[in-house]
Amino acid sequence: MQCLECSAELETLDGKHLQHCCGLTLQEYAIRHHMPLDLLLSSDQINSVESINDYASVLANPSSRAQTLLSALLLAESLQQQGEFSLIENGVRRLEQLLWYLQSLRQYGFQFRQEYSYDDDSHRVIAKNRLKTPSGYLQGMTPTVLDHALFSAVLLAEVGEFHAGYVFLRLPKNALAEEYIEGLRNNFQIRCKALDAVLGPNKGPKNGPVGAREQVEKQLYRTESLQDAHRLLQLVEPELGQIPCANERFYADVPVAMISKELVFDSAHFISDHPGKCENLHGGRYNLHVKIEGRIDPLDGFVIDYGYLKSVVKHRVIDQLDHQTLNYVNCDLAWRSSTELLNVFIWEQLIDYLPGLLEVQTYETTQSYCVYRGPKLEEMQKMEENNPLKYFANQSLGKSYLRGLLDDNPAEKLKLVSD
Ligand SMILES: [Zn+2]
Incomplete structure (x- = not known):
């Protein structure tokens, strides 16, 4: 077999040769030369089992840097158990990130x-990049936040997402996570808002078997405002800027794209005060297109995972509207459940979760549709109660002096009005 990197004739092309000739892993070599990984591997390299005797013993006192890094990885639930080993796994595009961790984690024997x-499902041989250590070496390790900058940088690298200037973090529901979020607020004036627990920017199970990471209940946090995100990125910059791969996701200049997800729902509605057929209760199938604009994440090639987008739209919109009468969903819709107001309502349901929301397009029939581009999240936060569309929800409704005329016998009030 000839090595396509250095042209050497070899009996078998293995990781050791590649390490010396070009620095690539076998998986990277297979991808660069677009050939099936299976062809490069000998049968004894597949499903091989290791002994913990191959691992050097651990340092008695790991540095506080190593402790902080491992603590953040534990909170991010990036460590998994496999037999006698603890391991951290990351995809082919995050190899350098893994090796950056290894500089410190060697102190724990990794x-x-x-x-x-x-792989039984795909009938292919798959490669996994892992940092491994015997689980015994981590016993007695209690995760603590020793250095907020490093700790936060590792959390962002592992479970952080960056959308339209806001940082999202998906953490387990536990005391350490709450303590960490509290610490950000109290020590650095970085406020995070807890969003719906069932949702999160989930780009598929990064570690472990499919679905394994989803079994633990998670809390999704988003920096409250753009300023909070800015302060968080400033805090982590000295560290995150040094973490290969992860720094690209937050700082690199990358192409921007727009993606769209189409979902349908069936609803009934009627339009109040409208002389026409729409005054009568009738039903139909609505076709909703939700469009998101954002940076293409260089590590996974997505603006946002379609699965996450679908899950947000389903939980926040479809579950409320499907097989419902739109007039009973919301007070603005009770008056006019037009596609225009429906789009405003849908925008308000989504913007907290999808700050990159660009456009909502709703088809009431194949010939009639409405396109709405609402305010950005930052503008929405400033508007609060002043939203002109919230006529029926506005607390000042009913407070005008003219309401005196609603009284059957308003002798005194009538006098005031006619004066
Ligand atoms: Zn070579």
């Missing part, structure tokens, strides 16, 4: 492995 296994 070593890098690229492991190959036969």
Whole structure:
């Protein structure tokens, strides 16, 4: 077999050769030369089992840097158990990030492995980049936040997302996470808003078998405002700027794209004060297109995962509207459940979760549709009660002096009005 990097004739092309000739892993070599990984591997490299004897023993007192890094990885739930080992796994595009962690984590006995296994579902051999250490070396380790900048940088690198200037973090529901969020607020004036727990920018199970990461209940946090996100990015910059791969996601100049998800719902409605057929209760199938604009994440090639987008629209919009009478969903819609007001309502349901929201397009029939581009999240936060569309919800409704005329016998009040 000839190595396509250095042209050497070899009996078998293995990781050791590549390390010396070009620095690539076997998986990277297979991708660069677009060939199936299976062809490069010998059968003894697939599903091989390791002994913990191959691991050097651990330092008695790991540095506070190593402790902080490991603590953040624990809070991010990036560590998983496999037999006698604890391991941190990351995709092919995040190899350098993993190696950056390894500089500190060697103090806990971690070593890098690229492991190959036969996958029963896809019938392919797949490669995994892992940092592994015998689980015994981590016993007695209590996660603590020793250094907010490093701790936050690692959290952002592992479970952070950056959308339209806001940072999203998806953390487990536990005391350490709450303490961390409190610490950001009290020490750095960085406020985070807890969003619906069932939702999160989920780009698929990063670690472990499919669905494994979803079993733990998670809390999704978003920086409250653009200023909070800015302060958080400033706090982490000295560290996050140094973490390979992760720094690209937050700081690199990358192309911007617009993605769209189409969902349908069936609803009934009628229009009040409208002389026409729409005054009568009638039903139909609505076709909703939700469009998001954002940076293409260089590590996964997505603006936002379609699965997450669908899950947000389903939980926030479809579940409220599908097989319902639109007039009973919301007071603005009770008056006029037009596609125009429906779009305003849908925008307000989504913007907290999707600050990159660009456009909502709703088809009432194949020939009739409405396109709405609402205010950005930052503008929405400033508007609060002054939204002109909230006529029926506005607390000042009913307070005008003219309401005196609603009284059947308003002798005194009538006098005032006619004066
Ligand atoms: Zn070579």
